Amino acid sequence: MLENRSQLPEEQFIHTDYFIFCLEGLLDIEKSERTQTQHKLEELTMQYGIASIHKTCDSIESLEASLNTLVLEDHHFKNYEIIYFVMDGEANSICLNDYYYSLQEIAEIFEGMLNNKILHFSNTKILDLDQEEAQYFLDITGAKGISGYGNRSNGTPSINLDKVFFHLFQKDDNMLNVVEKLHQKHYKMCKLLDFRLYY
Numbered sequence: 001m002l003e004n005r006s007q008l009p010e011e012q013f014i015h016t017d018y019f020i021f022c023l024e025g026l027l028d029i030e031k032s033e034r035t036q037t038q039h040k041l042e043e044l045t046m047q048y049g050i051a052s053i054h055k056t057c058d059s060i061e062s063l064e065a066s067l068n069t070l071v072l073e074d075h076h077f078k079n080y081e082i083i084y085f086v087m088d089g090e091a092n093s094i095c096l097n098d099y100y101y102s103l104q105e106i107a108e109i110f111e112g113m114l115n116n117k118i119l120h121f122s123n124t125k126i127l128d129l130d131q132e133e134a135q136y137f138l139d140i141t142g143a144k145g146i147s148g149y150g151n152r153s154n155g156t157p158s159i160n161l162d163k164v165f166f167h168l169f170q171k172d173d174n175m176l177n178v179v180e181k182l183h184q185k186h187y188k189m190c191k192l193l194d195f196r197l198y199y
Contacts, residue, residue, distance in 0.1 A: 025087025
């Protein structure tokens with residue numbers, strides 16, 4: 001399974017108390033080509049000093065294994081706050097290798113494992129939940145929020161706005177403050193992509 005830790009000296013990881021854990025869905029995780037997401041995460045490190053772990057998955061099993069490893073075993077990186085999903089899907093599901101998994105199924109797999117984390121989706125998939133779906137996910141996993149976009153990329157990937165979102169979170173861990181600042185700084189892009197937060 002591919003793993004990339006942004007290129008910071010080891011001692012900087014030790015003192016970093018905020019970083020991004022990214023799970024990217026690919027058709028075949030055995031291929032070793034670097035993805036656009038990996039390049040952008042390196043930019044995030046260079047611009048803002050935000051460390052990240054990047055893992056790829058091509059099945060629900062590899063997704064579960066990656067997150068289990070992080071939550072249960074990776075004590076060195078236990079202070080992550082955001083899980084960043086970059087994968088296809090529909091309004092309330094993700095798609096891995098043409099199989100769709102609802103957020104309800106994802107919630108049940110990660111029951112109680114996402115306490116106080118934010119699950120953020122890139123706009124490679126739209127995020128459109130009703131109140132009941134969102135509340136179920138939050139209650140089961142312990143996550144404090146789900147964020148993403150109501151509009152799929154259509155030539156405008158969300159990665160640059162995602163980077164700003166992550167940076168704002170680095171400075172202020174109040175979700176509502178961060179979303180307000182994001183809209184103040186990048187109102188047109190937030191509207192174009194239809195940024196949304198469920199909490």
